[in-house]
Amino acid sequence: xxxxxxxxxxxxxxxxxxxxxxxxxxxxxxxxxxxxxxxxxxxxxxxxxxxxxxxxxxxxxxxxxxxxxxxxxxxxxxxxxxxxxxxxxxxxxxxxxxxxxxxxxxxxxxxxxxxxxxxxxxxxxxxxxxxxxxxxxxxxxxxxxxxxxxxxxxxxxxxxxxxxxxxxxxxxxxxxxxxxxxxxxxxxxxxxxxxxxxxxxxxxxxxxxxxxxxxxxxxxxxxxxxxxxxxxxxxxxxxxxxxxxxxxxxxxxxxxxxxxxxxxxxxxxxxxxxxxxxxxxxxxxxxxxxxxxxxxxxxxxxxxxxxxxxxxxxxxxxxxxxxxxxxxxxxxxxxxxxxxxxxxxxxxxxxxxxxxxxxxxxxxxxxxxxxxxxxxxxxxxxxxxxxxxxxxxxxxxxxxxxxxxxxxxxxxxxxxxxxxxxxxxxxxxxxxxxxxxxxxxxxxxxxxxxxxxxxxxxxxxxxxxxxxxxxxxxxxxxxxxxxxxxxxxxxxxxxxxxxxxxxxxxxxxxxxxxxxxxxxxxxxxxxxxxxxxxxxxxxxxxxxxxxxxxxxxxxxxxxxxxxxxxxxxxxxxxxxxxxxxxxxxxxxxxxxxxxxxxxxxxxxxxxxxxxxxxxxxxxxxxxxxxxxxxxxxxxxxxxx
RNA sequence: GCCACUUUAGCUCCUAACAGGUAGAGCAGUGCCAUGGUAAGGCAAAGGUUGCUGGUUCGAGUCCAGCAAGUGGCACCA
Numbered sequence: 001x002x003x004x005x006x007x008x009x010x011x012x013x014x015x016x017x018x019x020x021x022x023x024x025x026x027x028x029x030x031x032x033x034x035x036x037x038x039x040x041x042x043x044x045x046x047x048x049x050x051x052x053x054x055x056x057x058x059x060x061x062x063x064x065x066x067x068x069x070x071x072x073x074x075x076x077x078x079x080x081x082x083x084x085x086x087x088x089x090x091x092x093x094x095x096x097x098x099x100x101x102x103x104x105x106x107x108x109x110x111x112x113x114x115x116x117x118x119x120x121x122x123x124x125x126x127x128x129x130x131x132x133x134x135x136x137x138x139x140x141x142x143x144x145x146x147x148x149x150x151x152x153x154x155x156x157x158x159x160x161x162x163x164x165x166x167x168x169x170x171x172x173x174x175x176x177x178x179x180x181x182x183x184x185x186x187x188x189x190x191x192x193x194x195x196x197x198x199x200x201x202x203x204x205x206x207x208x209x210x211x212x213x214x215x216x217x218x219x220x221x222x223x224x225x226x227x228x229x230x231x232x233x234x235x236x237x238x239x240x241x242x243x244x245x246x247x248x249x250x251x252x253x254x255x256x257x258x259x260x261x262x263x264x265x266x267x268x269x270x271x272x273x274x275x276x277x278x279x280x281x282x283x284x285x286x287x288x289x290x291x292x293x294x295x296x297x298x299x300x301x302x303x304x305x306x307x308x309x310x311x312x313x314x315x316x317x318x319x320x321x322x323x324x325x326x327x328x329x330x331x332x333x334x335x336x337x338x339x340x341x342x343x344x345x346x347x348x349x350x351x352x353x354x355x356x357x358x359x360x361x362x363x364x365x366x367x368x369x370x371x372x373x374x375x376x377x378x379x380x381x382x383x384x385x386x387x388x389x390x391x392x393x394x395x396x397x398x399x400x401x402x403x404x405x406x407x408x409x410x411x412x413x414x415x416x417x418x419x420x421x422x423x424x425x426x427x428x429x430x431x432x433x434x435x436x437x438x439x440x441x442x443x444x445x446x447x448x449x450x451x452x453x454x455x456x457x458x459x460x461x462x463x464x465x466x467x468x469x470x471x472x473x474x475x476x477x478x479x480x481x482x483x484x485x486x487x488x489x490x491x492x493x494x495x496x497x498x499x500x501x502x503x504x505x506x507x508x509x510x511x512x513x514x515x516x517x518x519x520x521x522x523x524x525x526x527x528x529x530x531x532x533x534x535x536x537x538x539x540x541x542x543x544x545x546x547x548x549x550x551x552x553x554x555x556x557x558x559x560x561x562x563x564x565x566x567x568x569x570x571x572x573x574x575x576x577x578x579x580x581x582x583x584x585x586x587x588x589x590x591x592x593x594x595x596x597x598x599x600x601x602x603x604x605x606x607x608x609x610x611x612x613x614x615x616x617x618x619x620x621x622x623x624x625x626x627x628x629x630x631x632x633x634x635x636x637x638x639x640x
Numbered sequence: 641g642c643c644a645c646u647u648u649a650g651c652u653c654c655u656a657a658c659a660g661g662u663a664g665a666g667c668a669g670u671g672c673c674a675u676g677g678u679a680a681g682g683c684a685a686a687g688g689u690u691g692c693u694g695g696u697u698c699g700a701g702u703c704c705a706g707c708a709a710g711u712g713g714c715a716c717c718a
Binding site: 200201205206208214216310314330368467581589598601617 | 641642643644645651674675676677678679680681691708709710711712713714715716717718
């Protein structure tokens with residue numbers, strides 16, 4: 001007999017070799033039904049794997065996130081088995097569960113196409129019907145290598161496993177895969193799934209190696225869950241900023257204008273201008289000084305900064321004129337270094353915070369471009385803070401808090417905070433251990449002291465220093481960088497920046513790079529997706545649409561209140577087209593205008609307006625002045 | 641950049657063009673008529689070198705090749 005201890009501290013004796021499934025069944029038949037796998041002394045166990053010794057056991061049920069992973073991991077195996085049947089020459093890379101499903105990387109002679117997914121799905125269903133038991137087996141390294149000797153990918157994986165790792169395989173009838181487990185026990189347990197897409201993926205994420213075909217899919221415990229997930233996927237497409245941006249006339253991407261070079265249409269530019277003004281005020285209040293520097297700069301400038309060495313492949317080709325070589329700037333830090341050097345600085349002057357609306361160009365890989373999310377010409381509010389060493393923590397923290405405020409004002413949500421650190425093994429970072437250690441230590445201390453949770457990302461730092469990146473999630477589920485605060489001891493060295501200290505000697509300032517809310521392009525994509533195109537009133541390109549009931553009788557009043565709104569700096573438009581009322585209302589709704597106002601006899605006689613707020617059915621009649629007051633309040637408060 | 645797929649009117653067309661036979665619709669826009677209360681009034685005309693360049697064919701939106709852009713991913717992302 002062995003002793004099994006449960007999470008609540010109770011324990012019970014069972015026969016040696018009992019399984020999670022049997023234990024669950026012993027507790028209750030409903031638990032048995034819900035159980036998917038379990039933890040035995042912290043190790044993930046399949047339902048049917050025998051437990052050989054005293055252990056603490058935790059049963060994983062369908063409700064747990066881990067259960068979803070187990071199911072999807074098993075679905076990946078199921079798919080691989082189906083692919084192997086249809087493509088006997090298939091070789092397999094890795095096939096893990098991911099956030100919303102699973103994928104498997106597959107190498108076949110004949111490419112798999114999107115239309116083949118249905119065929120694979122059907123084969124999967126057949127295997128589900130065959131009720132293949134998924135059997136776990138431990139192999140020695142030699143046995144494993146012998147078994148997978150015709151699959152170079154699996155062979156490489158086995159070779160790279162640590163010496164002491166127990167190598168396990170899982171078999172479902174004729175198909176055996178190298179796998180750590182856990183699994184769902186039997187293919188019959190994988191009932192509700194769908195294959196979603198196919199894409200290329202480099203073997204082991206290395207672009208110098210083979211490219212495999214990655215099939216993405218998703219598996220759920222119930223039909224309803226699967227359908228719900230597919231609905232979410234469909235809804236994401238509705239939120240896609242590329243679709244909304246076109247419908248709402250926000251921006252244009254044209255082949256003729258150039259790949260990745262976005263054109264801002266009037267509606268988009270109106271929003272952008274509001275954001276620019278908002279940011280300007282925010283920075284003013286936080287003590288930033290605004291400057292303006294050119295899009296073009298000498299190559300020398302970037303050689304001094306080190307960007308030429310570290311960032312050249314992301315820059316557009318150089319231009320030559322009058323014996324000087326120019327580049328389109330990919331960032332503004334070097335220019336701001338020169339601005340700092342334009343005067344002699346005292347320790348009393350610091351911190352100096354330079355901010356600028358910067359347009360910059362980066363040669364992004366063509367495959368990386370995506371709507372407004374990733375472009376080749378971008379404009380952002382960039383800032384560089386020149387500080388003394390004793391001011392670092394406060395200034396980093398202030399910058400971080402300013403970012404939080406902007407994100408909050410814009411109604412956005414942070415996915416997580418990243419601390420990007422260097423990887424000493426990689427050559428892309430500048431070489432000064434002492435400064436790096438200091439910079440990284442300061443950043444960690446600061447985050448810890450403030451109780452800010454973060455994920456450390458080794459090797460993700462800028463070449464000149466560590467950075468705190470604030471990540472958000474797009475409608476399509478991608479995580480992208482929204483804001484950044486970066487600590488830099490290098491550029492002050494390279495530009496020989498100094499200030500005169502209290503002691504009368506020259507000292508080296510430290511630079512903090514700050515990206516507030518990404519670029520206007522990326523921010524617009526995020527806002528469109530966040531609000532599904534229905535901007536809050538303070539940001540909406542058009543805030544009010546005034547519609548007269550009758551063009552003959554109410555046109556004067558409509559014009560009068562429209563003018564009044566404009567006098568109060570409200571973005572109001574009059575719809576005087578010769579169309580039916582219903583048509584104009586529908587137009588105002590599809591354009592997602594926050595306030596649609598209809599005026600007729602009642603309003604004319606009482607000096608009122610009848611408005612309907614976007615997203616609501618209710619109509620409200622109020623005195624015109626009251627309406628103005630209300631909407632102004634809403635704008636000032638940046639109500640979402 | 642790499643792999644796969646896609647590209648027809650300003651927009652949407654896996655709800656066009658059956659298998660190669662000379663391009664259709666809805667919306668928007670235009671004109672005329674109609675015109676009073678919260679999501680599409682009627683009629684009409686117009687709108688296209690089917691992404692570009694070649695090829696096969698009596699004949700190409702359709703088949704083939706190259707290029708470009710876009711989409712899904714991968715790689716990249718100061």
